[in-house]
Amino acid sequence: MMSSLALALLLFAGSLFGDSEGETAGNATCNDGESGDCDNGEQYNPLSPLVLCKNLPLDFLNCSEPLDLGGNETKRKELGYGCTKYGGERYEDVQKTGVMCDVLPGIECFGKRTFIREGFPCIKYNGHYFVTTLIYSVLLGFLGMDRFCLCHTGTAVGKLLTLGGVGIWWIVDIILLVNGILLPEDGSNWVPYY
Numbered sequence: 001m002m003s004s005l006a007l008a009l010l011l012f013a014g015s016l017f018g019d020s021e022g023e024t025a026g027n028a029t030c031n032d033g034e035s036g037d038c039d040n041g042e043q044y045n046p047l048s049p050l051v052l053c054k055n056l057p058l059d060f061l062n063c064s065e066p067l068d069l070g071g072n073e074t075k076r077k078e079l080g081y082g083c084t085k086y087g088g089e090r091y092e093d094v095q096k097t098g099v100m101c102d103v104l105p106g107i108e109c110f111g112k113r114t115f116i117r118e119g120f121p122c123i124k125y126n127g128h129y130f131v132t133t134l135i136y137s138v139l140l141g142f143l144g145m146d147r148f149c150l151c152h153t154g155t156a157v158g159k160l161l162t163l164g165g166v167g168i169w170w171i172v173d174i175i176l177l178v179n180g181i182l183l184p185e186d187g188s189n190w191v192p193y194y
Contacts, residue, residue: 053109083122151185
């Protein structure tokens with residue numbers, strides 16, 4: 001009884017994992033999947049402890065910043081990645097791109113250790129905080145402090161010399177800031193608070 005059960009389990013395991021003659025049930029070559037996973041056309045066993053390098057979490061990768069193409073759509077189509085525009089107020093407005101990622105030393109994985117990872121947002125953060133700017137606008141907006149913080153220096157000097165446009169410009173800027181119309185001059189996004 002015991003030997004027939006062991007034989008049945010052995011046959012079942014052989015059909016799942018391949019037998020000793022080199023069957024590769026469950027295995028896939030690097031060329032079967034997406035192009036360029038491996039260098040030598042080696043076989044990847046999904047049941048092995050090694051994970052494909054391209055599937056590693058970001059904690060184990062060193063990824064570069066998105067490539068700024070300066071609005072050149074032709075270059076983006078040629079390369080297949082890069083940012084032609086930065087920022088956006090809504091999720092749908094933000095352009096996504098791929099970046100070059102390297103696997104950190106000491107991490108074992110299967111496949112190429114340098115690859116392009118897709119799905120990174122084209123967003124710049126340059127130290128502009130919405131709440132800080134709003135506080136400056138409410139408390140010191142009549143002196144143009146909010147516009148100085150957002151690097152709108154020309155209009156900030158005008159606001160300073162007219163004492164906030166005799167109060168009118170001060171109130172209008174608070175409304176513009178709250179409605180998302182008054183943004184940083186360099187086109188960067190607000191830094192999120194965590």
